Amino acid sequence: MSEISDLEQALLIAAADADSRAYEPVKTSESAEYGLEKETTESEINLEPQPKVKPKKRSLEPNDTSESLSKIRKGYADVVASHYNSLEEKGIIERSKSRIVYLRNFHNWIKSMLINEYLAKVKENKKQHNAPVRVHDMCCGKGGDLLKWRKGGITHLICSDIASISLEQCKARYYHMKGRSARERGGGNIYSIEYICADCTRARLREKYSDPSMKIDLVSCQFAFHYSFESLPQAECMLRNAAECLQPGGYFIGTITDAYDLIARARRSESDTYGNNIYKVSLDFDIDKLIFSGHHYSAPNVTSN
Template identity: 50%
Template sequence: MSSSDHVNQGQAIENKELDLKDDSSTTASLKRKAEDDGDNESPSNSEKHSTVVAAHYNHLEEKGLKERFNSPIFYLRNFNNWVKSVLIQEFTDKIREKDYGRPLRVLDICCGKGGDLSKWQKARVERVIFADIAEVSVQQCENRYHDLQKRCGRLFAAEFIAADCTREKLRDKYADPSINFDLVSCQFGLHYSFESLAQARRMLTNVAECLKPDGYFFGTIPDAYEIVSRAQKSSDNSFGNRIYNIKLLFDTKDGYPLFGGKYDFHLEGVVDCPEFLVNFQLLVKLAAEYGLELVYKARFADFYKDYSSKYKQLLHRIICFESYPAPPGKELIGDQFEYEHAKEYVKNNDNKTDRIGTMSTCEWEVASE
């Protein structure tokens, strides 16, 4: 799990078997079929949890670069940004493989403060609609957009919508309600819709109803199976380390509910509010009702194996890994015992490498959730 940091699911080309028990950190993707079904079910009237989530993100302080460098989850956040960058690049490339000159239109749903603005700019998309429940975050996203526009000159066109994407019909809020999207991205936000069936359906309707045939929906969510598995090994349904903590708010003896599987999640300096588990197999079945089919799913670790060679320079550029041992004059971000794996690797490495790139066990525990 991760800050804009959780477990990932995105879209890709190979069909892979679904097995929740194999998940750890996951990236998955869904592709729009040529035909799909509409849905008119109204969202739930209960808005208490949505208010809590919106208030949390509205009050989350905007951090400067200096403070981010000192963050205890510095490498974790960078790694998650690498995953998102790769997903965005891969799927914009897939669209262009079929039609290179096609101007790409994107829905960035649950966009937060606009953490992916520069990623869309690098992917050379034509238009992006940003939508999020937190009004302050959407305003910060718009401010970031204008700052980026000043630095870059030409930038993609953009719209900004403050709305609860699990309860409100986004299409009614677009400047052009007839718009069709090539890509829909939902990074670390889809799980909030699994409070109820009605909210999950509303979210999927917002995702799918304007997505072009052969368009892609990709995103990232926490791994429900891994969370429940770790919680069941504890005495009080909670677990964590120095940078995060999760406590399930339901009894796990019979597994977890299909909807409303609530848990408290705290991630240092980034998240501190309740979330909901997503039964992945159920998500795939629901998505099929909206003309979406699963085409790619991978754990974070497997996603890294799949793409680390192709995007090796990007890993270095955004500093995804910490140098071990620490360079002269610098300290490790974690305690020494969190690097036993790195110490052992350096010791036994045939190439006699003096220093490697790694991540503390505390950060990796979050990334692999």
């Protein structure tokens, strides 16, 4: 059996084992083995101790027209953009000091495997040798996957994001990578690129392409698709942007938060806030009155630890 097959089998076994546990809390011994803290109460993460209570009873039914809900929905895109624009750009040395550096590296490895697998499928489907490969990196952020696209040998990349400052940092990374490639022996050509600063959940991105008739081979959206579920129209817009320009036989790949796990942890904690000394999640909705979209939660510092 190949190395990849062994890996896939191991992941399947791990997934089946996790599923059989039905989201049971991680045992202290298991946490210690992997260097993680057990889930704690608010007092253990240096917050004001709070009695355990049922999650807030706040209805988010479609006919909820409360002033507070209206303000949240109206300003949510600005909140997201401001959050990512405010994140400090850190170099490799600083990022290596993070408490979750190994978890970050693991996530990055998974993302690399995902990208490599589907770029290989795209190229296999190309009838013409060395045919151009075009990719759309939706919600690209600061361009954390630029090097992956270079190693994947793509021809053209579209980078779209709601945060203008993040997009500027993405541009700087690309030009730095391009300059370094030119100086390297046998560096060769690097893919062309275009940038779109827009809310992918509200704007039709095709109209902003340099060539609106362009066909895309692969669309990638990493750790951002959940933002579109602020409302059903936004989710539909996001899906349209992901699929509208895909080639027949093209692929969409993405990573999204596990809503089932978020809710399961809230039920176990019997509170609308839970976490440990690494993360904290606060829910702004009633877990007993779930609808398709519009449920907000916050996870401060998750993107900066």
